[in-house]
Amino acid sequence: MAPAPLFASDDARILDRIRKGDEGALADLYRANRRPVAALVRQHRGTSEDAEDVLQEAIVVLWERVKTGRFEYKAKLGTFIYATAKNIWIRRLARSRREPAAAEGNGENPGIDPDPLEILMDDEETRIVRNALEKLGEPCKEVLLLFYWEELSMEEIASRLGFANADTAKSKKYQCKKALERLLEGALPRYG
Amino acid sequence: MDESSGFHIADDQDRLARFVLGTLSDADRRSAEEHLAGCDACAAAVRRERVLAAGIRRLGRDLLKETIRRQTSYQKAMEIPWLRVAGAAAVLVVLVGVGVIARWFVTKPEAEQVTSDRTEQAPTAVGEQPSIGPADLRSESAGKESLPSSSARREADAAFRPLEKGAEDRQAFRAKSETAPTSGVAAAGNLTSETGKYTDKLKAAETPLHVPSVFWTEGNVISAVEESKRDVGRDEAESRALMMRKDVAQEGAAAPKPQRFAAKESAALYQIQQRPAAALPRERQAMQQFSNSVQTKIEQRGNVTTLTLYLDSLANESDLRKANVETLSDDSVVVNLGKQKIGYRLPSQKQEKRDESRE
Numbered sequence: 293m294a295p296a297p298l299f300a301s302d303d304a305r306i307l308d309r310i311r312k313g314d315e316g317a318l319a320d321l322y323r324a325n326r327r328p329v330a331a332l333v334r335q336h337r338g339t340s341e342d343a344e345d346v347l348q349e350a351i352v353v354l355w356e357r358v359k360t361g362r363f364e365y366k367a368k369l370g371t372f373i374y375a376t377a378k379n380i381w382i383r384r385l386a387r388s389r390r391e392p393a394a395a396e397g398n399g400e401n402p403g404i405d406p407d408p409l410e411i412l413m414d415d416e417e418t419r420i421v422r423n424a425l426e427k428l429g430e431p432c433k434e435v436l437l438l439f440y441w442e443e444l445s446m447e448e449i450a451s452r453l454g455f456a457n458a459d460t461a462k463s464k465k466y467q468c469k470k471a472l473e474r475l476l477e478g479a480l481p482r483y484g
Numbered sequence: 485m486d487e488s489s490g491f492h493i494a495d496d497q498d499r500l501a502r503f504v505l506g507t508l509s510d511a512d513r514r515s516a517e518e519h520l521a522g523c524d525a526c527a528a529a530v531r532r533e534r535v536l537a538a539g540i541r542r543l544g545r546d547l548l549k550e551t552i553r554r555q556t557s558y559q560k561a562m563e564i565p566w567l568r569v570a571g572a573a574a575v576l577v578v579l580v581g582v583g584v585i586a587r588w589f590v591t592k593p594e595a596e597q598v599t600s601d602r603t604e605q606a607p608t609a610v611g612e613q614p615s616i617g618p619a620d621l622r623s624e625s626a627g628k629e630s631l632p633s634s635s636a637r638r639e640a641d642a643a644f645r646p647l648e649k650g651a652e653d654r655q656a657f658r659a660k661s662e663t664a665p666t667s668g669v670a671a672a673g674n675l676t677s678e679t680g681k682y683t684d685k686l687k688a689a690e691t692p693l694h695v696p697s698v699f700w701t702e703g704n705v706i707s708a709v710e711e712s713k714r715d716v717g718r719d720e721a722e723s724r725a726l727m728m729r730k731d732v733a734q735e736g737a738a739a740p741k742p743q744r745f746a747a748k749e750s751a752a753l754y755q756i757q758q759r760p761a762a763a764l765p766r767e768r769q770a771m772q773q774f775s776n777s778v779q780t781k782i783e784q785r786g787n788v789t790t791l792t793l794y795l796d797s798l799a800n801e802s803d804l805r806k807a808n809v810e811t812l813s814d815d816s817v818v819v820n821l822g823k824q825k826i827g828y829r830l831p832s833q834k835q836e837k838r839d840e841s842r843e
Contacts, residue, residue: 315551315555316555318548318551318552318555319552319555319556322552322555322556323556345549348549348552348553349545349549351552352545352548352549352552355548356541356544356545360507362506415535415538417535417538417539418535418538418539418542419539419542420539421535421536421538421539421540421542422539422540422542422543422546424539425539425540425543426543433543436540437540437543437544437547439501440501440505440536440537440540440541440544441540441541441543441544441545442544443505443507462498466497469497469536472536473536476536480535
């Protein structure tokens with residue numbers, strides 16, 4: 293597929309900043325998209341706090357996708373964030389009513405169909421894992437975040453954390469994952 | 485890569501993770517999916533891996549959301565709730581309006597009395613300095629900078645009127661006052677509550693002070709009332725006169741020579757202002773050599789001379805109202821400020837003539 297043209301130079305700059313890991317881009321995206329997302333969430337029975345959280349989540353999704361090379365520029369960033377925020381909010385509403393999320397994956401929104409991991413993101417099991425990871429401490433937390441969230445290669449993790457080589461990083465990651473699973477054995481039946 | 489070959493995706497942790505994360509190549513992904521269709525153990529391993537990956541990513545997202553919150557919290561704190569501000573402003577406007585109307589009704593008879601025998605209305609520009617009346621003394625004693633209220637202006641104008649020789653003099657004085665930021669209320673922002681007080685009305689000088697337009701000098705506090713007629717302590721006065729002549733020279737081109745400030749003697753007016761010694765300009769503080777000396781700024785504007793006395797202990801309002809200047813000789817004056825009497829040696833006309841002949 294031919295790369296889509298950039299619609300706006302501002303978007304190009306923001307994407308470049310995200311690729312470079314400039315966290316200041318997060319605040320800029322927040323400021324630029326706050327009003328429409330707040331209006332959307334408030335229109336659909338949400339509070340200002342809900343709107344803030346949903347917007348932050350949508351920005352993080354964009355960040356995650358850009359950083360991991362899974363972002364395709366099909367619409368303006370504002371459109372992407374608005375559509376993502378809408379999906380997130382509909383999903384949350386549906387879960388609170390125990391209904392399927394109608395808008396999810398309907399192809400109406402450009403480039404924001406959630407992957408299986410994103411759908412799992414708000415599950416109770418996921419929260420248990422998240423909390424267990426926090427208890428794991430450093431450097432295991434860091435190793436697992438770099439691998440599963442930033443999706444760095446073993447070479448990159450070794451370089452970032454000062455391990456001797458990729459094999460050392462791979463071994464460390466294995467140990468950390470086993471440690472996490474042990475923490476989860478009591479809390480999650482499937483790990484028992 | 486299927487079950488028949490004896491390879492299970494669950495056995496390759498790295499491949500399992502990449503399958504869950506969606507980073508396998510298309511070919512590898514298709515192969516893995518085919519394998520999972522026939523391998524329950526592998527499918528269970530994939531489900532566990534998904535929950536694990538989702539939980540780890542959840543933490544990553546939460547940390548990044550925390551970063552966003554941190555970055556935007558300052559902005560949110562600085563945001564102005566415009567509706568509330570607009571509401572408060574509206575209330576303020578109403579209150580000020582009510583206050584203005586009430587004040588207008590209260591002061592109207594007085595204003596009519598003051599203006600009835602006048603041929604013109606005095607200008608009321610912002611920063612107006614002279615002849616501040618009791619109303620302003622009260623407001624300034626609250627420690628806030630304030631401009632003379634309209635009633636205070638009328639009161640002050642009424643006090644001014646008998647002394648003035650013409651509206652031109654007053655207008656000229658006002659015009660100059662407005663462009664003189666170094667004195668008056670406008671310059672008193674950092675001073676204490678006792679600052680910026682003037683004598684409550686301009687007073688006619690016995691004899692016009694013979695001074696340059698702006699200069700600094702130093703007076704001596706004379707403690708006893710009986711001493712008021714004494715000739716200001718001849719020795720100290722001589723040294724002060726020397727210092728003063730030096731000051732005059734330091735004023736530079738702006739006021740190099742003493743000059744008469746009034747064409748007509750009877751039109752000469754003065755006012756006395758007091759400020760705390762702490763408000764002295766730094767360079768003048770360094771010149772404060774004696775405990776009983778009073779650094780003083782003398783400014784001449786039109787036919788009015790303003791003496792600003794920088795005092796350690798300020799006179800009270802009543803004493804300030806009664807303050808006056810006595811001329812002892814053509815180069816010696818005493819400022820009576822309640823219990824304090826301050827003597828000054830001024831540049832004499834004789835001295836001036838001697839200076840001029842030397843030049």
